[in-house]
Amino acid sequence: MEKKDRLGFSTKLCFGMGEIPGVTVYSVMGILLMFFFTDVVGILPAIAGAIFMVGRAWDAVTDPLIGMISDRTRSRWGRRRPFLLLSAIPLTIAFIMLWYPYPLEAQWSKAIVYTLIFMMFMTFFTTYYVPYLALMSELTDDYSERTVINNYRVFFTFLFGLAASVLPKMIADSYEDPKTGFMMAGLFVSLFILVFPFVVFKGVKERYQDFKPPEKIRFFYEFKMMMKNRSFRYLIFIFVGASAAIMTLEGFVLYYMKYWIGREKEMPILFVSVVLASVLTLPFWSYLSGKFGKKATITWALLFWGLSQLLWLFLKPTTPSSMVYLAGVVVGIGFGCAHVLPWAMFPDVVDQDELQTGQRREGVYSGIMTLLMKGSNSIATLLIGVILQATGYVANQAQSETVLDAMRYIMSFGPLIFILIGLVASLYFPITKERYDEIRRELEEKRAEEKIALA
Numbered sequence: 002m003e004k005k006d007r008l009g010f011s012t013k014l015c016f017g018m019g020e021i022p023g024v025t026v027y028s029v030m031g032i033l034l035m036f037f038f039t040d041v042v043g044i045l046p047a048i049a050g051a052i053f054m055v056g057r058a059w060d061a062v063t064d065p066l067i068g069m070i071s072d073r074t075r076s077r078w079g080r081r082r083p084f085l086l087l088s089a090i091p092l093t094i095a096f097i098m099l100w101y102p103y104p105l106e107a108q109w110s111k112a113i114v115y116t117l118i119f120m121m122f123m124t125f126f127t128t129y130y131v132p133y134l135a136l137m138s139e140l141t142d143d144y145s146e147r148t149v150i151n152n153y154r155v156f157f158t159f160l161f162g163l164a165a166s167v168l169p170k171m172i173a174d175s176y177e178d179p180k181t182g183f184m185m186a187g188l189f190v191s192l193f194i195l196v197f198p199f200v201v202f203k204g205v206k207e208r209y210q211d212f213k214p215p216e217k218i219r220f221f222y223e224f225k226m227m228m229k230n231r232s233f234r235y236l237i238f239i240f241v242g243a244s245a246a247i248m249t250l251e252g253f254v255l256y257y258m259k260y261w262i263g264r265e266k267e268m269p270i271l272f273v274s275v276v277l278a279s280v281l282t283l284p285f286w287s288y289l290s291g292k293f294g295k296k297a298t299i300t301w302a303l304l305f306w307g308l309s310q311l312l313w314l315f316l317k318p319t320t321p322s323s324m325v326y327l328a329g330v331v332v333g334i335g336f337g338c339a340h341v342l343p344w345a346m347f348p349d350v351v352d353q354d355e356l357q358t359g360q361r362r363e364g365v366y367s368g369i370m371t372l373l374m375k376g377s378n379s380i381a382t383l384l385i386g387v388i389l390q391a392t393g394y395v396a397n398q399a400q401s402e403t404v405l406d407a408m409r410y411i412m413s414f415g416p417l418i419f420i421l422i423g424l425v426a427s428l429y430f431p432i433t434k435e436r437y438d439e440i441r442r443e444l445e446e447k448r449a450e451e452k453i454a455l456a
Contacts, residue, residue, distance in 0.1 A: 008141055008150065015204025016140065017153030019085070019133050021197045024158045026096065026126060027378075028165035029190050031251035032272070033173070033183070034099070035382055038115065039389075040396040041179045042102060048112050050379075050386025056119040057379035060372050063127045068368025069223060071132045079207030080364070081132035081139060088129040089198035093191045095122035100187030102180035123375070129198060131371050135363035138348045139207050155283065155341050163276040165190065166251075167269040174266070223365050226358060233350045233366070235430040236343065237373055239299060242423025243339040245377035246306075246416035250336070252382055256389070257412045260400050262325065263318045270322075274329035279337025286338040294434030295349070299342045300427040306335025307420040314413040339423070344370075349432050349440070356444050381419070385411065 038049035067084070074080045098118050105111045137150055169186035176182035227233055254272065259265035290298040312328040351366055392407040394400065400408075432440070 012140070012205055013150055013153045015200055016136065016150055017157045018197050019136070019201035019205075020154045020157045021161045022092070022194045023130050023133070024162045025165040025190055025193045028162045028251070029169050029186075031248055031378070032166055032255060033169060033186070035252050035385065036255050037100065037183050039386075041183055042111060042115075043396070044111050044115070045108060046386035046389040046394055047383075047391075048108060048386075050383035052112060052116045052119055053379040053382040055116050056123050057376045059120045060123055060127065060375045063124050064131060064372035064375070065224065065365055065368040067127050067131045068135065068362075068364035068366070070364075071135060072362055072364035078202075079139075081136050081207060082202050082205065084128050084132040085198045086202045088125050089195060092122070092125035092129055092198075093195040095125050096194055097187055097191050098122070100184050102184065127368075127371065131368045132364065133201065134344075134347075134371065135367040136201075136205065136207065137344075138351050138361070138363040140205070151341075151345050152287075154344075158341065159276060159280045159283075159337070161193070163273060163280075166272040166276060170255075170269055223362070224369075227354070227362075227366065227369060230350065230354050230357065232353045232430065232432050235426045236346055236350050237369075238426030239346070239423045239430065240343040240370060241373050241377040242419045242421070242426065243303070243343055244374045245381045246419035246423070247336070247340060248378035248381040249385065249411070249415040249419065250332075253385055253408075253411055253415065256385075257313070257408055261318065261405055261408045261412075262316065262320070264322065264325075267322060267325070271326060271329045274326040275333035275336060278330040278333030279340065282334045283337050283341065286342070290342065290345070294437075295342055295346050296427060296430045296433050298338065299346070299430075300424065302335045302338035302342065303420050303424040303427060304335075306332065306339055307417050307424060309335060310413050310417045310420070312413075314409055339420075346430075346432070349437055352437075352440055352444060353432065356440055356447065359447075377419070381415070384415070 035046075035049055035053075038044040038052065039046050044052075071080055071084055074083065076083050078086075095118065099115070099122055103111070103114055105114060137154070140150060169190055172186040172189055173179065173182035176185065255265070255268050258268040258271060286298055286302060289301070309328075309332045312331060316325055316328060347366070347370060351361070351363055354366070355361055388407055388411060389404070392401075392404045394404050
């Protein structure tokens with residue numbers, strides 16, 4: 002590795018910290034927002050799920066658009082960093098507004114208000130998160146350094162993902178009035194959203210690329226070119242399957258613990274067991290990835306996670322808490338790898354695109370990836386809401402046998418269906434460890450020829 006490709010510790014640390022707003026937002030929203038809508042604000046489950054869907058439909062425009070704009074941005078701060086700076090304050094304000102219990106009675110008025118706020122929040126979140134993820138491929142050309150950078154991001158993903166899975170719910174539970182409790186939890190989380198975009202902006206410097214992007218934004222053309230990338234097509238299904246499975250598990254665990262197991266207060270402990278197992282087993286998956294490649298590793302991880310999901314089906318209200326936590330540990334082993342590895346495969350796909358087109362388009366690829374993540378998550382959330390309402394769910398009441406059975410099946414088979422989608426796609430993903438070495442070799446030869454031609 003050339004010395005110029007090496008990044009200092011502070012750069013890696015600051016870049017890793019940039020994941021903190023993203024993981025806190027997604028963890029808190031994934032676990033608590035649907036529950037906040039249904040059990041605190043009083044929105045019907047199907048309508049609550051529809052709020053997520055409308056917001057994601059809006060993302061279909063904003064995510065790739067922000068990616069394309071950032072690809073074409075030129076400033077003394079670089080292509081991505083200006084977006085981090087400009088989005089921090091409005092993103093924080095929009096997040097706080099999302100957790101305010103507005104004094105509304107009619108279902109339609111609640112739906113309109115929270116949908117508009119959710120769309121506003123997701124717009125500012127896109128403005129931050131898409132350019133941030135594009136930075137991963139922007140900071141260095143060296144594959145090994147990219148892996149190290151991603152590991153820093155992964156560290157903060159699990160550390161703050163664990164904190165965001167536990168602390169906000171504890172804060173909410175510390176107040177007698179749930180509305181006040183969730184509002185205070187939202188204020189607590191907003192501090193992390195506000196601070197760390199400035200940390201990344203200050204601590205990370207972009208490498209200026211020599212690639213000249215097209216002057217005009219051609220949305221459908223760029224999308225068409227990406228779809229010609231066979232590796233990206235399969236990565237889409239791997240990523241969507243894993244992301245939707247994660248959201249189904251995170252979004253439903255509180256309902257499962259409150260109404261089926263009957264131990265709502267123990268939900269944070271269960272999630273701690275899942276996340277700790279994910280963190281502790283990550284070196285094992287990293288070893289397998291280095292030895293056998295990312296394709297083989299993600300395949301085995303998804304297979305293990307899918308089988309472990311069946312454990313939720315056999316837990317009962319009389320099951321000892323230790324066994325519930327043990328189930329969380331087993332699930333967490335595959336959960337962690339599936340949470341992380343698709344993003345580690347992302348730069349490989351971008352390199353494949355450069356080999357095919359001669360352009361570096363980290364921004365638009367990042368936009369499509371985040372769009373897919375949000376879209377799959379919203380579909381999972383909508384399905385949860387529709388199934389709950391269709392089976393007769395009533396918030397804060399004793400549930401019927403039909404609802405309780407539905408909760409067991411959703412917790413087990415809901416994530417499993419999405420996991421199977423990712424598993425099948427991983428079998429056909431074309432970039433093996435050997436193929437990636439060929440891509441890098443061909444790419445280096447192509448860049449060398451272009452430099453000679455320009456000389």
